[in-house]
Amino acid sequence: MRALFTDLYQLTMAAGYWMAGKSADVATFELFVRRLPPRRDYLLVCGLEQAIEYLSTLRFTGRDIDYLRQLPQFDLVPDEFWVYLSNFRFTGDLWAAPEGSVLFAGEPLLTLRAPIIEAQIPETYLLGMIGFQTLIASKASRLLRAAAGRDVVEFGCRRAHAPEAGCLAGRAAYIAGCAGTSNVEAGRRFAVPVFGTAAHSWVLSFEHEQDAFAQLQQLLGPRTVQLIDTYDTLAGARLAAHLGPPLMGVRLDSGDLLTLSRDVRRILDDAGLSSARIMATNDLDEDSIAALVAAGAPIDIFGVGTSLATSFDAPALSAVYKMVEIQSGSSHRFASKRSEGKQTLPGAKQIYRFPDHDLLALQAEPPPPGAEKLLHPVIAGGEVLVDGKNLQHMRDYARDQIRRYGHPHRRVELSESLARLAHPTQP
């Protein structure tokens, strides 16, 4: 059912490769990001599990093919191509950096080698899925750095780019280190911890705020978090304090969060509720969080919506998927485009990680001593080699990667062979 989530030209090219007798040619493509967005020091790789699931289940149904056949772009395509497409399955190889890896501009997030039609068709889906989750995980890691050890919860599904993106944002944010998400589907599908108590409409549905607060305690018991700003934040805080336990905490969603959090903390403490936590929401981003943390705001949990689930300040990665090698019978070529400003590096590559820099080298080169290989085989001959579903492991790995490599200005060097291949006319 996902086969048509693609650009039409992937399928016209597929038909063209078939008609040109190229369907046995084997192509290698790499997915990488041309440039880091502004204010990003690194990418936190995310979305591989969905990429693997897509490749291993990609099929064209009869309904897919019926739709395609009637498009005018396929008028000249012979019937045999549709027979081919109805039997399509991915039989190639995939190497990838594990989810949670810290990578940099120009480094392949994945390398795919397959008969050219099987390598071409997945481009759009892989870019969309891995590009988006990597975008969100990378943004989440910035928010977490700003929060300096306080919890960050992903609250953005209402502002994400349609409901499915909200669910995937919850997954990516959790892998990056967020405490969880408000998105229930992300909770069920990926076992991400889910958070949520009540909104302003809850308070408004009662004639008196006090009744809303008391009833929430009946509902949530020790998990009660009172939203105290519907009418007047400090009056709301006093009301919550007056009602006493059970009270996990209160939430501030408007106004001057620094001043209010201090005043509310005092009200709670004076009522003997020093274990009650303060959560803040309201269009937060890494700058406002960093300012609150620097000022010592007594906020324990930041709920972040729009800025996280849309990566608001940089809502896209310049992720591309480029052919780097092609094998036709016994003829092998390296491939690279030379379009102005958009040149690509030929050759299937491996990323070698040293403590202080990364080295991009051709896969075919002998590995340099003392370096870690970042691209691992995950699909071989169409068979999935890994079980990608341990989010807790990805999260631990991401934390370690960010600590060790998530620094600005890390160098990415090219091996001599790769540099020679890329610039054959230079000395």
Add this chain to the structure above:
Amino acid sequence: MRALFTDLYQLTMAAGYWMAGKSADVATFELFVRRLPPRRDYLLVCGLEQAIEYLSTLRFTGRDIDYLRQLPQFDLVPDEFWVYLSNFRFTGDLWAAPEGSVLFAGEPLLTLRAPIIEAQIPETYLLGMIGFQTLIASKASRLLRAAAGRDVVEFGCRRAHAPEAGCLAGRAAYIAGCAGTSNVEAGRRFAVPVFGTAAHSWVLSFEHEQDAFAQLQQLLGPRTVQLIDTYDTLAGARLAAHLGPPLMGVRLDSGDLLTLSRDVRRILDDAGLSSARIMATNDLDEDSIAALVAAGAPIDIFGVGTSLATSFDAPALSAVYKMVEIQSGSSHRFASKRSEGKQTLPGAKQIYRFPDHDLLALQAEPPPPGAEKLLHPVIAGGEVLVDGKNLQHMRDYARDQIRRYGHPHRRVELSESLARLAHPTQP
């Protein structure tokens, strides 16, 4: 299967309303945008068809309920609530502005009235779906204005926020007036015209560019669009010209598009290919398109990806869904929050459109003479009243709306009754 695409607090509140004996209370919510994003003069409303489909099919499966029951947030919720939820269906009313309407900040895109649990649960999904498609349609209308009558095609699914967003972006862009999309799923699901020919990998897969071009003509015939910048744009143009017809056009994807389009136009014209069209792509947005148009670049079609499918310069709307009235037995109240900077206007409203301004008035007020009502009934008592699927009609309507109302600084006034209700203490 979409019931869990929501914030957890919608479901905790649902349980809370049920426990508080409020499940027969009838609430009215409005979905609106607080402020227009920077550089937006209006909203082009989009996404209603999906909202209607969601509301009319929303159910909780046994699997949904099994997941929810084991969450600690529901520890205190009695079994009867889960029986209620397993029988859930939407039985309320929905009024909405048709897709393609031009609206402004503060005006309801839709008004939903239903038993409070049924009105609360849809919040997240409606915001995500309508907010996103409205965001994209509004951006598309800016791009089309910049293109000043030239075609714009939506090419952004690889950069959209995951594949489903790419498909919906294709729909929204088409309703706004784009010529079509590259997204095949949008083509099949919504009958949007689909565009696509070949990418750089097509050219790279051949040893000689000339073979790639000739083979593309075999594949696409009169629909051939040659991508001419893989190695050298002008050499590519000469090659395409030399091969001659069939040739619908050429595509430029890098370099100085103004100079190149002029040079390429000359090469094509000199070869007698004056009917061949020039398409340009390469991170275009409304500013670069407007500059190319102003300079008289001979570009016939603009393909726009990232900036359109992510609304790059403003990737979120401040869309909210707020309770405005609540009826509990014989007691009726208007509802509005007073949170600092986030006050809302109480009361279910109607938008009345006059030639030079809009008037927001209470639904209960008598309609002013000479005005058009913008909110129409689309669901009544859970029954869908409209067939929302005519995209061509929406597109025609959008064109007319933009022409008549898509201007900056259009005034939105409040009726006296609404102003009195919102500020009861003011004279």
